[in-house]
Amino acid sequence: MTDPSLTAIMSERRRLINVAYRLLGSLTDAEDVVQETYARWYAMTEAQRDAIDAPAAWLTTVAGRICLDQLGSARARRESYVGEWIPEPVPDRAEWVTGRPPTETSEAADPADRVTLDESISMAFLVVLDSMTPAERVAFVLHDVFRYSFPEVAEIVGRTPAACRKLASSARRRIDATQAPAVPADRHAELVRDFKDAWAAKDIQALVGLLDPGATTISDGGGLVPAALEPVHGAETIARFLVEVAAPLPGLRALERTVNGRPGLVLQVDGVTATVMAFEVDGDRITRIWAVRNPEKLRSWGADHTRS
Numbered sequence: 001m002t003d004p005s006l007t008a009i010m011s012e013r014r015r016l017i018n019v020a021y022r023l024l025g026s027l028t029d030a031e032d033v034v035q036e037t038y039a040r041w042y043a044m045t046e047a048q049r050d051a052i053d054a055p056a057a058w059l060t061t062v063a064g065r066i067c068l069d070q071l072g073s074a075r076a077r078r079e080s081y082v083g084e085w086i087p088e089p090v091p092d093r094a095e096w097v098t099g100r101p102p103t104e105t106s107e108a109a110d111p112a113d114r115v116t117l118d119e120s121i122s123m124a125f126l127v128v129l130d131s132m133t134p135a136e137r138v139a140f141v142l143h144d145v146f147r148y149s150f151p152e153v154a155e156i157v158g159r160t161p162a163a164c165r166k167l168a169s170s171a172r173r174r175i176d177a178t179q180a181p182a183v184p185a186d187r188h189a190e191l192v193r194d195f196k197d198a199w200a201a202k203d204i205q206a207l208v209g210l211l212d213p214g215a216t217t218i219s220d221g222g223g224l225v226p227a228a229l230e231p232v233h234g235a236e237t238i239a240r241f242l243v244e245v246a247a248p249l250p251g252l253r254a255l256e257r258t259v260n261g262r263p264g265l266v267l268q269v270d271g272v273t274a275t276v277m278a279f280e281v282d283g284d285r286i287t288r289i290w291a292v293r294n295p296e297k298l299r300s301w302g303a304d305h306t307r308s
Contacts, residue, residue: 023064
């Protein structure tokens with residue numbers, strides 16, 4: 001017979017994964033945080049667990065504090081990261097491939113259900129979150145995205161509710177100042193499809209026409225695979241760069257896929273995912289392309305031999 005209390009505790013896992021992914025920008029790190037959170041829960045005695053009035057709140061507080069610590073140390077780690085760092089992309093639930101075997105505290109069924117796809121995980125949104133201080137990011141994500149009260153946020157951040165309110169407000173201004181107006185999904189998808197077709201045809205002028213003159217492409221290989229170490233700027237420069245890098249890859253296929261809730265591309269070589277591309281669109285032009293090539297960030301993306 002299933003223990004009701006265990007079921008209640010484990011039902012929080014999906015929410016914790018969602019919180020931790022938005023706080024860290026890494027599904028792998030988010031899973032580790034949740035594993036550690038549950039480890040701390042079960043490290044307590046039964047009497048200690050019974051004394052906790054709100055287990056869900058306790059789990060969130062612990063996970064939030066672990067994330068806060070990781071965000072602080074992540075900045076130091078990024079200094080030694082080779083090239084540009086881009087958040088780990090997540091697929092649509094139908095495309096999800098789990099890279100880890102199930103454990104006692106993981107969901108064996110439907111791992112794709114772990115991260116809810118909404119505006120708060122678009123690549124553009126996550127990139128702005130990554131520019132914030134750890135305290136700003138935690139306060140904003142918990143309050144504005146997950147609707148925790150500022151007293152609850154204060155318990156996690158270790159500051160007063162008033163200070164957390166200011167942190168969230170500062171973060172909100174950053175979001176408002178950098179996010180392009182929302183483009184309808186069908187128009188976004190159309191631009192990505194046109195981009196794919198122009199790239200396949202090696203049509204530099206068509207690519208230039210789809211890119212904003214001030215567009216930027218950022219690649220993340222993590223030092224494990226070839227990738228541009230610096231952002232590439234300008235429509236024509238990007239177009240020529242993309243045609244050049246694709247030339248020696250005759251087995252390259254570009255597949256239209258949902259990347260972090262938005263239309264994107266998955267590049268496969270001989271059926272193996274080599275790159276996941278996310279796009280930011282403003283009006284009728286592509287303004288930013290993020291190309292994640294680091295294989296450690298592509299574990300949730302699998303081979304696809306059938307669809308185009």
